[in-house]
Amino acid sequence: MITDKLRLLFVVDAICGRNGVGTYFQDLVAHLEGHEKIARVELVAPGIEAPHPCQGASIPMPGDATQRLYLPRMRALTQLALAMKPHVIIVPGPGFFSLAGYWIGKKLGIPVCVTHQSDYRAMVSLYWHPLLAGPVGSLLQLLNIRMFRGSSSVITISQSMVEHARGIGAINPRLVPTPVAHSFVYHPVTAIRRKIQRVMFVGRLAAEKNIGRFLELAEQRPDLVFEIVGDGPQRRLVSQKAAELPNLIFTGWLSRDQVLQHLNDNDLLILPSSVEAFGTVALEAMARQRLVLTTLACGINQWPALARGLFTLSPEETLSSALQRIEALPYWERQSIAEHARNAACRLNGDAIQSWLNVLEHTALQQRYLPRPARSATFALLRRFATE
Template sequence: MDTKELRILFVVDAIKGRNGVGAYFQDLVSHLKDHVAQVELVQPCMEEPHPCQGASMPIPGDPTQRLFFPKVRELSALVWEMKPHVIVIPGPGIFSMIGYWIARKWGIPVCVTFQTDYNRLVELYWGRRLARLAGGLLNWVNRTLFQGSETAATICESMIAQARAAGARNPQLVGTPLAREFVNTPVTRLHDSVRRVCYVGRLAAEKNIESFLALAESRPDLQFEVAGDGPLRSKVEQACKGSANLTFHGWCSRQQVVEILDRCQVLVLPSSVEAFGTVALEAMARERLVITTPACGINEWPALAAGLWIMEP
C-alpha cells in the first residue's frame, strides 16, 4: 500500500509533553501528517483534554502525574469512523489495553512499541521482592500484547533482544523524531567556554538527578539549571534554597526548553535507566555539548554516539 493512503491511529497512555514517551508520539504524529492520508493521536493532555480522555486519579508516589482512564464508547466511535489500517500502542497501560482490545475485536493490525525497561524501573521503585511480582505481571501483559500484534518497534538495539525474549514477532528498530522547535529555531552560537550546565527531564529515581545536584554543589564557579517535574521535585527545590548557582524552572514548554539549551553550553543526562534519551538528541540539534551515562540508549546509535561524551564508571 502507498503510504499516502495509510490511516494510522496512536493510542497512548503517557500524558502529552510530560515525559519522553508522551513527547515521542506527539512529535511523531506531527511529522507523519505530511506523509499519510490520516493520522490521529489519542493521548491524555493536562491543558487540552482529548475527547476520549475520561476520569483520572493521582499516581501513588508521584503527585505530578495522573492516571487517566479512556472513554471506551468515544474511542470505539473514533475507530469506527476512522477505520485505521493499523493501531499503534505503547504497552502496557489502560489506554493501550483498550486500544488493543478494540483492534482485536475488529481485526485491525496492531503495532506495539517497546520504549521502557519495566523490569529495571520496578526494581528502582518497589524493591527486589515486590519488583519480582510486578515485573512478572508486566512481562505477562507485554507478552500478551506482543503475541497478538503484527510487529513491535523499539528505539535501541539492546531492547530488540528484550522484545524478542518477551515474545515479540519481527521487532524493528526505529529512530526518534524531533519537535519542529528544535530544528526550525535558528541556533545560537556555542560559547567558547563552559559557563552554564543544564538537566532537562523527569525528576524521578531512574534519572539519577541527585548526581546532577551534587555536581552543582561541587562546582560553584558554574551555573546549573534544572527543567522538569516529578516525584523528586521537592529535593531539587530544597537544593536550590541552599545554592546560589542552581536554578529550577519546573515543567517547561518545548520553546522554553530550546531557550534553556541555547543559554547553556552543556546538557548532562545522568540516568541510571534510559531507553533512549530524546533530550540528548534535542541538545545535539541545538549544537550543544552532551554528557550521557552508559545506561542511555542513544549511545547505541553509532552516528549519534560519535557526538556524545559518555561518562566513565
C-alpha cells in the same frame, strides 16, 4: 494491497510533552500530519490543559504523586476507531489507553503495531517495595508478551531494547530511530560559548534519572551556573538544594518551546540516568548544537552516528571529572563535536520518519493475514453502544 493513503490511530497513555514517551509520539504525529503518504493521523493521549475527548477519570500514579494514570472512555475511543477505520493502530504498552487500543484493534481486525520503549520491571523496582514490585513487574511483562504475540509488528528505539523485546517474546522487533520536533531541527542555532558557563538537566525528577549526581556537581562547581528543568517525585529534594546553592536554578516543568529556548541558553546538557531506553532530550540538545554528556545506560549511545556527537560518562568517572575532561578540550574541537551532533540528529530525524512509514505500510498489509474478527457478544454490545 493498500492503495489508499494510510489512516493511523495512535493510542498512548503518556501525556504529551511530559515524559520521553509522550514527547516521542507528539513529535512523530506532528511529522506524519500532512505527509503525502498519510490520509489521516490521530493521537489519542490524555492531556492536562486540554483533556482529550477519549480521556476519562484518573488515579494517582503509584510511586509518583506528580503524575496520574488516566482511564480511556471506551465509547468515545470505539466511535473514533469505527469512524476513521484506521489501517493500523499504534500503541506503546502496557497501559490503560494502550490496552484499550490493542483490544479494539483485535476486535475490529485492524493490524496493531506495539512499540517497546521501557523496561517496566526495572522501572517498577525503582519505585515500589520489592514485595510489591516483583508481582507488578511480572504482570506488566506478561501483558507486554501478550501484546507482542498478538501484534502485527513491534518497534523499539535502541539495540538494547531490541534484545530485551526478543528476550521476552517479540518475534521480529524492528529498530527505528527517534524523531525530533520540527522546531528543534529548523529554528536557527547559535555557536556554543568559548568556555562552558551553564550546565543543564532536563527530565523527570525521578530515581532513574540519578538527579542526585547532578546536584552534587552543582555543589562542587560554584563557578558555573546549573539549571534543572522538570518535575517529578524528587521535586522537593531539588527545591531544597536550589534554595541552598546560589548557582543552582530550578525552573520546574516547561513547555517544549520553552525547553528549546533554555537549551539555547546553556552550553552542556547532562543526562546521568541509570535507566534510559533512549534519552530524547539528549537528541533535542544535539539538534540545538549543544554539548551532551550521558551515561552508558542511555540508549542514544547505541546509535553510532549519534555517539560520535556525544560525551559518555565511563563507569569509573565522576560527573566532575567528566566535565573537566570536556572543558580541557580546545574550543574548536568542542565546536566541531557540537556541529557533528546537530548534523547527525537532523539526519536521524529524516531516517526516523521514513523508517516509521516503511514499518506502517508493511503492517497495514498484514490485515489480509489476520483472522476474521470473532463474533464477541461483549464487543457487539459495545459497538451498538458506540453507534447509538
